[in-house]
Amino acid sequence: MEPTERPVSPCPEYWLQATHERTSWIPHPRALTAAAxxxxxxxxxxxxxxxxxxxGLRARRNxxxxISLxxxxxxxxxxxxxxxxxMQEGDSGWFxxxxxxxxxxxxxIHHAPFWTRxxxxxxxxxxxxxxxxxxxxxxxxxxxWRRRFPAGIDRYTPLTFLEFRDAMMGDLSxxxxxxxEDAISERWFWPDEDEEDGGHIVPSLLVEFLNTLAHPVQHLTDLVLLIPRDKGPALLADGTSDPIMTSPARILSHHxxxxxxxxxxxxxxAWTAGGVLPYLRSLTLLPWKGQxxxxxxxTFKDVAIxxxxxxLLEELVLVRQVPIPPADLQEDPIxxxxxxxxxxxxxxxxxLALWRLLRVHPDAHVSIVFHSIKHRNDFAEIGSRLTSHLEETNLTYDTLSLHTVEAPEGENGPVTDGWTGWDTRTLALDLYDGARKIRPRGSAYEQDAVWAAEGPFFHPGIHLQWFFSQDFHDFHRTWQQEFDAEADPDETKDELESIYAPMPQPTPISTSSFDPFRREPPPPPPPPRDLLDRAAHPILKRLLWPxxxxxxxxxxxxRTRGERRASSLSSARWTPFPWNARLLRPLLLRAxxxxxxxxxxxxxxxxxVWSIAQALKPVDAVTPARALKTLSLRRASFLQHNTGVSQVxxxxxxxxxxxxxxxxxxxxxxxxxxxxxxxVVERLRELVAHVECDDHTLTRYADWVTPFPVSEGDDEEQVFEDDMYGVL
Known part of the structure; x- marks a missing residue:
């Protein structure tokens, strides 16, 4: 077509006239008629x-x-x-x-790597x-590949498995x-109502892959092999472990x-293979159920070597994969x-032994969960290594987070990580440098290890969580004797009396259990079995003060968590606030x-409320946290305590x-x-320039019709489970 002469300017009248002439033959009938x-x-x-x-015009313009160059x-x-x-259900995502x-x-469409997932x-x-x-x-x-267990298994068919297997194994180059993620069982039943036997028997894709890989895969850089986390190891008829469980060691060594x-x-x-993965940048090893x-x-030495x-390692995640080291351990730094x-x-x-040996990048984000803490001196050893780590990395932090989680009791003992009788004497330590930005890595796998401590990616700083049980009788008695016998050189008797004198002293249950400087009264018999109540101050003194x-x-x-199954406040057992004035005051004096x-x-x-008031109260010429500007309280009680203390x-x-x-x-x-x-709120507004509170705070507690509310989706039970199952 010959190019036409350029018009002077865009002419809307031209297109309106052309449209009118083009459609003038179309009649203008009334609606709801056949001609319409x-x-x-x-x-x-x-x-x-x-x-x-x-x-076509937009394509020429674009x-x-x-951006099109x-x-x-x-x-x-x-x-x-x-x-x-x-891409996910209900959202086409990047597509x-x-x-x-x-x-x-x-x-x-023409960029092939875009379609390779x-x-x-x-x-x-x-x-x-x-x-x-x-x-x-x-x-x-x-x-x-992730076979769903057990819900949704009927959404796949044997054809799904066969097509996936053929596409993956057909050309490994x-x-x-x-x-x-799949089961290790040799064969799997796929329901199908159209079949006489009610379904098909299809092998596990994990077994297919591990048994057929016989040659090196030169381009394979990313390998994830997972058995379901609710499954144990595959066993043979005689009870021994299936050799398939050790197949990855052979694959890593040769292929x-x-x-x-x-x-x-x-x-x-393959810890003992030695030098077979020189380009490895990320290593994550997770246990099977019960491991x-x-x-x-x-051995520990195998791990170190x-x-x-x-x-070249940039990410290392090890969960219950390191044996106990020998008593005479002498290893060079890693x-x-x-x-x-x-x-x-x-x-x-x-x-702790592995952490002592590791020397990491100064920007490293360190998260460690210690189980089986048995002695008071364990905290001193952790605190010593923490101090060394801060010196080695020059960690920049402006936030300190202290959390406690009270574990429920199972039939045979406390339950943690889904295990009955699992040891709940656990400390979680999270160190995140606030001066360097770390972006949370998105993942398609919910099995990726992430920690429960709120803040690793949102509140840079030092985060500590302490998990303790409600029922460790012998453990509590031993620790109580040790901690009660320990004196704090930073606190004189006169200072303690000046801090805690306003607290009315209740009638002691017994002479042996009465402590005149304990900031909370013992509850009615039987006495509480909470370890952290009396141990928090010595624990953190060893961890943080040095x-x-x-x-x-x-x-x-x-933050404190626990009592998640209580249907109302009246049914929740009263337990002391662990972050008491005796613990907080030395910290606030230094901050x-x-x-x-x-x-x-x-x-x-x-x-x-009473505890934080005593911790912040000026004494003589000393004012704790002089620069403090903002105080936020969630679920705190300003009501008069049953001992007669007016917290307000x-x-x-x-x-x-x-x-x-x-x-x-x-x-x-x-x-x-x-x-x-x-x-109460008006009285506080006379002393603080800006007081912000929600409707529940403005409502008299006695007028509440429903039990203690949980708002903003902060389900108490779910939050507790997030804490307990933060790793797996």
């Missing part, structure tokens, strides 16, 4: 033609925009988008970019063949990543020379200069730059004294607190 249907069909045809013409840039952007916006415009669609979920939405076709025979592929990321759950790792350190066949031979993520969980002796610099703290987070304190307590901790009076007296010293609070935030209503 024919007119609608004719107009829709013309609209489609005009839309096609407009799409081709001239700067380098399609490679869009390809890279699309690849990043695929990682952060996954939506193929519907934006013709140019984006063309770039996405092949998962079982593609069968559910009918995209399996489309992805295989667009991936072609050139790009390296990633395969994601095209495989870059393999992610399989994956370029492996960079390895995640195993329930399989043996403990005593089941391990390798293997780690020294993987200097230097991993690139390690930025360290997550360890297991027995104290094993992982070498942790408190002068840089800006934020203090205190001269502290500006914000946030406290969230369980329903049964009824004297938190005590709290207000502290506020008045701080005002007189020129260090008044500027903001007070009350959420779900128990008060006598507006009179």
């Amino acid at each position: 249907g024919e007119a609608v069909t004719a107009l829709e045809g013309e609209i489609d033609c005009m839309a096609h013409a407009l799409a 081709a001239l925009l700067p 380098l399609p490679e840039i869009l390809e890279n952007i699309f690849m990043f988008l695929r990682d952060v916006w996954p 939506s970019i193929t519907q934006v415009c013709s140019q984006w669609r063309s770039i996405a 092949l998962s079982t979920g593609l069968h559910e939405v009918g995209l399996w063949e489309l992805f295989l076709k667009r991936a072609g025979r050139v790009a390296l592929r990633d395969f994601f 095209l495989v870059r990543g393999i992610h399989i 994956t020379p370029n492996l960079e990321r390895l995640v195993l759950r329930g399989f043996s790792f 403990a350190e005593r089941d391990l066949t390798h 293997a780690l020294r031979q993987t200097p 230097i991993l200069p690139r390690l930025r993520t360290l997550r360890l969980r297991g027995k104290l002796k094993s992982y 070498g942790v610099d408190m002068s840089r703290l800006r934020k203090l987070l205190l 001269k730059a502290l500006e914000n304190i946030e406290i969230s307590v369980a329903q049964s901790k009824k004297e938190a 009076t005590s709290f207000c007296d502290t506020l008045v004294q701080r005002v007189e010293r020129g260090c008044a609070l500027t903001a007070l935030k009350l959420i779900l607190c128990r008060t006598d209503g507006n009179p």
